[in-house]
Amino acid sequence: MTAVLSALEQRLDHPTAKGLAHAVSAAIRDGELVAGDRLPPIRTVAAQLALSPTTVSAAWALLARSGAVHADGRRGTTILDQGGATGGRYRQALRHEAAFTLDLSTGVPDPALLPSLGAVLAQLTSAPTTGSYLDDPVLPALADTLREDWPYAAANLAVVDGAMDAMDLIVRTTLRFGDRVVVEDPGFPPLVDLLESVGVQLVGVPLDDEGLELSALEDALREPVAAVFLQPRAQNPVGVTITTARAEAIAALLDGTDTLVVEDDSAAGLSAEALVSLGRWRPEHTAYIRSFSKSHGPDLRLAALSAPAALHRALTARRELGQGWSSRLLQQVLLGLLTSETARTEVARASVTYAARRAHVVDALAARGVVVPGTEGINIWVPVHDETAAVVRLASRGIGVAAGAPFRLGAAEVGGTDGHVRVTVGAATGDLDAVADALADAALAGGRQGRAR
Template identity: 75%
Template sequence: MTSGPDGATLTALEERLDTPTAKGLAHAVSAAIRDGHLVAGDRLPPIRTVAAQLALSPTTVSAAWALLARSGTVATNGRRGTTVLDARGGGTTRYRKALERPSTFELDLSTGVPDPALLPDLGAALAGLTSAPRTGSYLDDPVLPALGEALRGDWPFEVAEVTVVDGAMDAMDLVVRTQLRFGDRVVVEDPAFPPLVDLLESMGAQLVGVAVDEEGLSVEGLRAALAEPVAAVFLQPRAQNPTGVTTTRRRARALAELLSGTDALVVEDDSAAGLSSAALASLGRWIPDRTVHIRSFSKSHGPDLRLAALSAPAPVLGAVSARRQLAQGWSSRLLQQVLLSLLTDDAATAQVRTAATTYAARRASVVSGLRARGVEVGGSEGINIWVPVHDETAAVVRLASQGIGVAPGAPFRLGAPAADGGHVRVTVGLATGDLEPLVDALADAAQTTGWSGRAR
């Protein structure tokens, strides 16, 4: 080994290198950081030096550095080399880019949140807590038996157990942390939900983006991705965020058949439960032994309930439960009682149905108006639309100048920048009143170019 700082680093890496692969080297660097041999600000040796000393190819080392960069562990800056980052800095880059907008918009359609006016009234559910069972024990069942029964009775495929967690992202975080390892290849939709991408990249996953068409995740795209081992496939089966695409039964079956010969875990995030007019086509119908299904109630019943239900194969569910015991243990049974009341109360159920109808009407009005103005929007349901634009930045700026906030499309995409100009995500579920002015503004922005700032 060479002497000096590089020599000490190379020795630390060699001692921790279990396998001569990109993933193995990335693990070695992570272990060296965890053990204190590398700290934030330290510069890793040049790629060719590492390759020569550890008997690896430069390509392998470069791939390891790329894995580490995607997880936020290191940053590569040309001739300045590759530097260890402060792991405490967090990893919500895409989420911040998608949602960090000025709060002064007259009409902010950038958020992806439901209309508060369309959420069910909590009055009766909260009043019912006065007669609810006591919740003073750490040893009670983590899920209220009556809620578990109600959830299983409406689940898209037969399951023995459903647990309750603190929202869809908590569910996905638990699955990711218990089932994935650094460097695992993971298939995600492209475009994808930015917080999920941030979560997976923070864990060092190799993301493989697969396109979404009008029936769901592309079969051919998934087939190409499966040419190499895939650890998990993440899907949004209804009202995909941002495109609004709902997976058809035909597509779900084709995807399940393709995955049936693999070891990949399927993770379904159904955030449109209660607000969708389409029957849910879950892959769990065909491959239940490898399907994790997550049902969120944030958009239908209220984000502040912070509740989602999760089913999974027994080993996965056991790992999730064990992980939860190291932290919160269970989701508040008082909130579970509120959710149970909302799910079983006729008035609340009617309010959710009204919300679904209202969201559908708002979406249809804007989409048909844009079509009449020459702007075609795909998808079929949900509170968001994915609007194609000639110039993404120009479109966002033009709308902002009119007091309308939308989310740029770039944080949702995994591949190279769109050659067709890009997209903006618009939360039309928040649009009320006369929608014609909004449609006019969106159509004009879609045709705006960066050269003139005016519609062409």
């Protein structure tokens, strides 16, 4: 106990919760604390380091959110294994206990609706060579094509290895341990995993029909917020698309702050709604990410992003220490798809098909007394009485869905009606009425009839 307190005292540079959390992190990094070690009681640490118990408790909370420790009430606070795999929420969301006849749990597009690569690949025989380390990291022709319908004037564009690569670069470049960050609740599990891995304080803001709830966001902004992460179209999992009025209102709330808005537009190409970006009002404080995984193919691993000049330089410098650039060969494939009339037609057809599947199932559920929020996207957020019972009931019928828990920051109300399952309805084929019947039946599993209405 004395050795632990001494190690923390030596590394405590600032008498704050964040400073103490950094001291513990440094002790872990230096090997003074290892997995399984218990931290001293809060009052002992406070007395030894001349801190208030509230400060120590806040530091332990920061460490718990970052995955460095596990707080277990009177049993104490224990150092966790820092070498283990991360991504807990994402693994939970995709956890499969059995094979399914119809797997609607994955959040991935229908392979049959992706544009054909044949004609584009055939054109690569006459494409420019890709043998230099010194060419521009973004193909100039691709940059020109992207700018044709970019949501706001952006001088700085980058192409990266998918939306999560973009968010990882932004998070690790701009955010620091203990920063307050607003995220959608429910939201995208891999993003929450990523943010928790760097030890930020997550502030969940719920959604209504127009986007982030203004009153909840206003409450969150009563203290400084480093960044706001949102999905402007077909939000995963709820399916909400932000309105112009709501985006302008959010921009007004953020006026006068340096808060960075990070927009993950994963529905590009498949959304019927015009994109509203906060970059229209806050170009110097907005990073916009456009993913092509759902529209043109997950294995392309490409996304484009714009960012303020200083952030763009920082992201570029960070990439130069790693992969340097995204394959220009793959960029040529994407350019071919974006400029091919055939591919454009195929993507447009996919958009219509996804919308029709969603509308069919949502309308059928409504007729059965189950109301689904949101307006578009390949996923729907189905209210259920009991998540576990719903998942098991559907699995027994050969249908896989994702439980709602990994998508939420807060827990569902026990015995209430705020449980959900996420269903990738865009992947549903065949008898959609039968799918709706199974979902409606599962919505009531474990509770009285009508509880999910």
